[in-house]
Amino acid sequence: MKPLPSTSRGRRTRAAIVSVAADLMHRRGLAAPSMDDVLAASGTGKSQLYHYFDGKQDLTVAVLQHQFERVMAGQPSLSDPTCDDLHRWREEVLEAHCAHGMETCPLGAFVGQATDDPVVQKTLSELFERWQDAIADLVARALRTGRVRPGVDPADAGCALLTAVQGGTMLSHLRGDAQPLARALDAVVKGLSAPAA
Numbered sequence: 001m002k003p004l005p006s007t008s009r010g011r012r013t014r015a016a017i018v019s020v021a022a023d024l025m026h027r028r029g030l031a032a033p034s035m036d037d038v039l040a041a042s043g044t045g046k047s048q049l050y051h052y053f054d055g056k057q058d059l060t061v062a063v064l065q066h067q068f069e070r071v072m073a074g075q076p077s078l079s080d081p082t083c084d085d086l087h088r089w090r091e092e093v094l095e096a097h098c099a100h101g102m103e104t105c106p107l108g109a110f111v112g113q114a115t116d117d118p119v120v121q122k123t124l125s126e127l128f129e130r131w132q133d134a135i136a137d138l139v140a141r142a143l144r145t146g147r148v149r150p151g152v153d154p155a156d157a158g159c160a161l162l163t164a165v166q167g168g169t170m171l172s173h174l175r176g177d178a179q180p181l182a183r184a185l186d187a188v189v190k191g192l193s194a195p196a197a
């Protein structure tokens with residue numbers, strides 16, 4: 001993968017190309033849009049596109065990273081070292097899902113589409129691990145402050161919560177209703193929460 005541009009203008013241009021490619025791939029699948037499709041949609045020249053990306057694989061990896069950053073931006077409690085509130089995170093997940101029209105998960109939509117490319121598959125797997133680890137860190141903070149019941153394994157809880165996000169998002173998208181996601185999250189958060197004093 002090519003290094004990020006050294007100038008702010010170059011970084012903006014690259015980011016604009018990635019954003020357009022991410023939209024195309026999210027709507028049509030990772031494999032469907034060609035580099036020519038990205039060129040046409042982004043309005044960039046061929047030499048400019050290949051200045052920033054070695055090819056389709058390189059661009060796809062950048063798209064996955066872009067989608068991960070989009071997910072994390074919608075869940076700021078995960079990157080807040082002072083946050084120990086699973087309910088706050090739950091609200092962020094629901095708000096982001098509803099704000100984007102209950103679409104499929106920006107990252108989860110690509111699961112199963114990258115099996116033919118080990119580099120893309122590895123990137124997707126690593127990004128999901130980072131997401132799960134961030135949720136586990138939130139659980140660990142809540143455990144230390146007594147907001148999660150004693151004995152909870154943060155790693156297991158992170159996996160359960162991410163599973164609830166993925167399954168709930170899929171059903172909410174299918175039904176056009178946020179309730180499946182809300183119920184999936186509530187069930188896991190309730191099971192983790194410390195009893196009220």
